[in-house]
Amino acid sequence: MKKHNYSAGPCILPKEVFEKAAQAILDFNNSGLSILEISHRSKDFVAVMEEARALVLELLGLEGKGYQALFLAGGASLEFLMVPYNLMKVDGKAAYLDTGTWANNAIKEAKLFGETLIVGSSKAENYNHIPKNYSIPADASYFHCTSNNTIFGTQMKSFPNTDIPVVCDMSSDIFSRSLDFTQFDIIYAGAQKNMGPAGTTLVVIKEEILGNSGRMIPGMLDYQQHIAKESMYNTPPVFPVYASLLTLQWLKNLGGIAAIEKINEAKANLLYTEIDRNPLFKGVSAVEDRSLMNVTFDLENEAHQEKFDAMWKAVGISGLTGHRSVGGYRASIYNAMPIESVQVLVDVMKELENKI
C-alpha cells in the first residue's frame, strides 16, 4: 500500500532523492566506491560541498550579498548556543520572541550567556498565535525568532524591522516560501524537514556581523572558523550533506522556491478549507498565523477519535497524531508531500462526516 508520510521531521523527501542516495551508497559517481567510504577531502566530495553551499545561496537569492552557507553537524539545537556564543556581547543582552517549544529551548541556552529578554510571548494561550506589536530594544546584540512552529502549527508571516541583527530558526519552513531573505543576518535550519535527512544543519550567515562578541569561542562553535575552513573545519557529515544536495537539486529543477511556494499554498489551502468546512473538525491555531507546513487541527467531538484514527490508518496515512503538548492532529505537509496525499486525507475527513 502507498504510504502518506505526515511525520513532522524527519519527514518525507522526494522519491528521486532516495533512489539517488541509495545508488551513491553502492557506487558514488561511478568511482567504484561508496559515498560512505570516500574521503571528505576527495575531489568528488569537495565538489558536493561546494555545490550545496552555492545552491543554498542561489535558491535564497543571497548570492553576492555577503552571505556564507555552512553545513554543520549537531542539529539546530547546537545553534541555540552557537548564536549567543558568536553574537551576544560580553555584558550585552539579546532579544527573543517566544513562539513555542523550540523558541524556548533557544532562550534557555541564551540565558547561560547573558541577559535574555523575551520581547513577546504567546505562552499563555499555548502558543496558538504569533505575538504582535512587540518592540525590540536597539541596544540588544541581536533579535531571535522561530519562523515556523512545528509543534503548534503557527508561522510568522512577516518579520520585524530592526537595525540589530536578525537571527531566524527556519528549521521547519526553509525553502518553502518566498521571502526577502536579506532581512535576516543568520538563518539556521536542521536539515530534516525540507532540506534532507537528519544529521546536518544549514547555517546562512551575513559575514559582516561576526567577530564582535568579545568572547573566546571554542573552534567548533566559532562561525568564523567554519567559514574560513569552507565548512570543513572537521569531518563533515558526508552522507547527510550529499542527500541534502540531492534535495536542493530537486527543488531547483522544480523551479525553486517560487514554484514550490505555489504548490505548498495549494496543499495548505486544500486542507484548511476542509477543516473550516467540515463540522466535525476545527483548526487549532489563529487563522492569520496558520502554518503552511504543519497543519494542526482537532475533532470537535473526541468520541469520533477511534473511528477517524482507524480510517486514516487504513488508507496508508502515518504520522498524523498531534504533538503531546497540543493534542489532536498535525498534518506536516512539507515540500516533498504531493497534493495527492493531502487529497487522501481530505477524502477521509469527508468520509467521516458522511458516516457520522
Added chain:
Amino acid sequence: MKKHNYSAGPCILPKEVFEKAAQAILDFNNSGLSILEISHRSKDFVAVMEEARALVLELLGLEGKGYQALFLAGGASLEFLMVPYNLMKVDGKAAYLDTGTWANNAIKEAKLFGETLIVGSSKAENYNHIPKNYSIPADASYFHCTSNNTIFGTQMKSFPNTDIPVVCDMSSDIFSRSLDFTQFDIIYAGAQKNMGPAGTTLVVIKEEILGNSGRMIPGMLDYQQHIAKESMYNTPPVFPVYASLLTLQWLKNLGGIAAIEKINEAKANLLYTEIDRNPLFKGVSAVEDRSLMNVTFDLENEAHQEKFDAMWKAVGISGLTGHRSVGGYRASIYNAMPIESVQVLVDVMKELENKI
C-alpha cells in the same frame, strides 16, 4: 577494477553495510518508508538506537559496569570542548598527553576552560613515537590521551595508571583491539573509521564521574542531559547511527573485538614485515609504537616515487598518500580492510624492488 580503499577516514566499511544501508534507504524494515524519512521517535528507530547503544557496551565488555553509550552529532572535535566543559573543575586543571595533531586540537579547546598541562609530548620529533615516563598530577580533573594517531601512525600500547578520570580519544582505533576498557572513564570516537560513516560520534561514559565540574553547561554540551534523554536530547543523526549499528552487527557476527584483533594483527604484520624487509622502504614511526591501523612509511629514495605511485594506482589502490605533515605514504588498514587488499600493496612493493 576492484578498489583497495586505504583512506584514513572516512574509510572502507564492510560491503554488507553498504548493501543493507542502501536497501534501508529504499525501504526500511519493510515499512514502505525510507530510513531517511521516518521519525526518530518511531518504534523502529528507537529500537535501532537502543540496540546500537547496548551493542557498544557489549563489544567493549562494559555491560553492567556503570557506563552509558551515546551517539552524538558534531564529530569528535566537539568532544574536545565537551570534555573540559563537563569535567574540568572551575579553577581546576587538566592533564593532556600531546601525541599529534588531534591531541593538539583537544589541548587548544581545553585551554579556553582552564589550566591545561601537557604532561608529555613528542612534538620535537614530529610525533614519531608515544611519550613515556611522564607523570600525571593527582589534583588534575582528568587525564586526556589519544590512543591512535591517524596522521603519524603511532598507537599507545598501554595506558597510565592514575586515580583521576582517564579520557581517551579512540577515533581511529576503537573496536580494533582488546583492551581492559574499564581503565577509561570516557572513550569517544568519531564514527568514520571503524564504526560507520561520518556524521555521528560515539561517547562512552562512566556515569559516576559526571556532575562535578561546577560549570553551567549548555544542554547540547551536557553529557548528563544526553544520558537522561537516552541519546535523543535532540533529533539524532538517524542514518549515520543506523549505518553504525550495521557495522557493529557485522563486527559481532565476526566474533567481536577478539576476532578482529587477530585479523588486524595479521594485516599489520604483513605490511610492516615488508616495509622492514624491502630495502626500498622504511617505516616512519618508532617500532614499539607502530599503529595497527595507520601504517606510515616512506621510500628510501624519493626518485622512485613517480614509478611507485603509478604502480599502486594501476592496481586499484587509493588513498595511500601520506598526510602533508608527515609525507611519504600511509596505509590505513581499518577493521573492514581485507588482508587480500594488504597483499596487493605488498605485492606492488615487491614488484618495485624487482624493477629497480
